[in-house]
Amino acid sequence: MTNTLEVDGSRLWETLMASAEIGATSKGGLCRMALTDADRDMRDLFVRWCTEAGLSMTVDQVGNIFARRQGTDKTAKPVMIGSHLDTQIRGGRFDGILGVLAGLEVIRTLNDRAIDTIRPIEVVCWTNEEGVRFQPPMMGAGAFAGIHDIEFVLAQQAEDGAVFGEELKRIGYAGETRRDPVDIDSYFELHIEQGPILDEEGLSVGIVTGGFTSFGTQVRFHGENAHSGPTPMRARKDALVGLATLVNRVNEIGWEFEPKGRATCTRVEISPNRYGIIADEAEVTVDVRHPNAAQSQEMFDGVNAAISSCAQRANVRAEIVKQWSFGDIAFDTALINLVRSVAADLNVSHKHLLSAAGHDAYHLSKIAPTAMIFTPCRDGISHNEAEDVELDRTLPGVNVLLNAVLRRANQ
CATH class of the missing domain: 3.30.70.360 (Alpha-Beta Plaits)
Known part of the structure; x- marks a missing residue:
């Protein structure tokens, strides 16, 4: 399969800027902690966008949202694209958010081109990646992967006494689905680097091989x-x-x-x-x-x-x-090779990197082949309201994601 598809950059940016209005801070960042009203409003918008794109929606018992585009083989395991929509207490507009909305843009692009895939593709919003209001971080992905018991997650308390399970019900995202973690073919996560290497070296993509311990x-x-x-x-x-x-x-x-x-x-x-x-x-x-x-x-x-x-x-x-x-992991060699091959086909500059931050992908790597793609962020600034990206430097990574997922979904 030739790798010639490109996403609609203007549409992706409009989607990101719509997200940036929900929980906006006075300094241009976001405060959208897990299971707050702002998190609920962003989830509602994401669900609406996914429904408009023709995706079927499910929510599991810890509030993870799965938006599914069916494949031609209804028995095939899905390829997942995911990240998170919750933020730090004074966070940026792209940390996690870019990964979820880039996944949505992958679906929209396939819809635009009327391209079917053999495997289903699911865009996933994991609950409480940041771990600001409820600990530990990466909680939703950890529950999905069997790292945390569902009952443990639902019982966690915030400093103000709010209980995770009760807050899920309050915002309307206490789902009943209990997904089988083996029911997944592969997982891709696109994320801003949250470090300076790509920005300083003028590179477009980091192919993440593993994480800091x-x-x-x-x-x-x-x-x-x-x-x-x-x-x-x-x-x-x-x-x-x-x-x-x-x-x-x-x-x-x-x-x-x-x-x-x-x-x-x-x-x-x-x-x-x-x-x-x-x-x-x-x-x-x-x-x-x-x-x-x-x-x-x-x-x-x-x-x-x-x-x-x-x-x-x-x-x-x-x-x-x-x-x-967390983090003492290595991502899947076959998927790393796939991402590298796609980047080369698209003539996108890239290098292998380790991630110093925690990501939902760490937990997913324990149950399925997993790949992470980094895109540059300006001056490496993250977990800060000044966090920023440039669209023309972000699109190459999103296009690598699109074509890598398409290849995998047709295997």
Whole structure:
């Protein structure tokens, strides 16, 4: 099959800009956290667009949306294209969103050309990829792949006490379908790179071969309230000092594994967080990543070793609330070769990359052949309202997606 198809770039951009109005922030970004009203409104718009494109819609028990274009072989397993429509609390207009709406544009283009495929093609919107309001991240894809139990997902609580399952019902996306994770031929995910390599090197496509090995831990320090004035230093049990000491050590670990290692603390909570009172509790979330699994483990071991010493120095007790890991995966060789072949046929500049971020594709790779395609984002900025892309630099990757999916769907 010749790879000559191109999507309608103007239509794709109009679709992206319509999305950018839902949950828009004053600085040009988006705040569309999972299962909020803004998430519901975006889901409703996506469902309408898919219905207008002639797709059949299903929603599973954790709110994942599947939009299916039937193939000529009704017994064939589908090729899936997916990503997410939820955003960070102050996120950009393209992170995840481009992948879902590029999938919709693939369908629209095939409809325009009246091109049938042997296999069905499904565009998927995964629930709660970002993990901002409900943890862990990549939750919907994890439930689909059998990484998380459905009951576990539905029971998760936000900081304001909202329960995942109840919020799904409130916004109208508590589905009844329970998909069999083996009922999938392959999965493609297009995503902005969220890093500077493609932009700096003037390349159009990153063919993702795998992910950084990532570890995380949530640590709570237990101290004791006391007056910040009269209490002698030797008598203090300051939970905030334990947290601060750990934050500093995590940062040092990151620098020790430069240039490839990453280590930071992303979230803190202090109690009572009031003037004049020594903190009795302080909680911090730690994130370490490295492309080499052994070195990532070494970094994480260093973090765990530091926790007890930081608590001892602050005269407090440390509790590990939870720990997790993801990303130690390699994507499917055959699909990588397919994407590379299509990029070459289309004369699209490309290179192999590892992803330093987490993606739904990580979970899908555990159950089906999976490929990821990166497109450039300006200056590598992401998880930021200033996140931006240029259409003419994005379209080559979307066209690679279109033609790669078409080839796979006709196998």
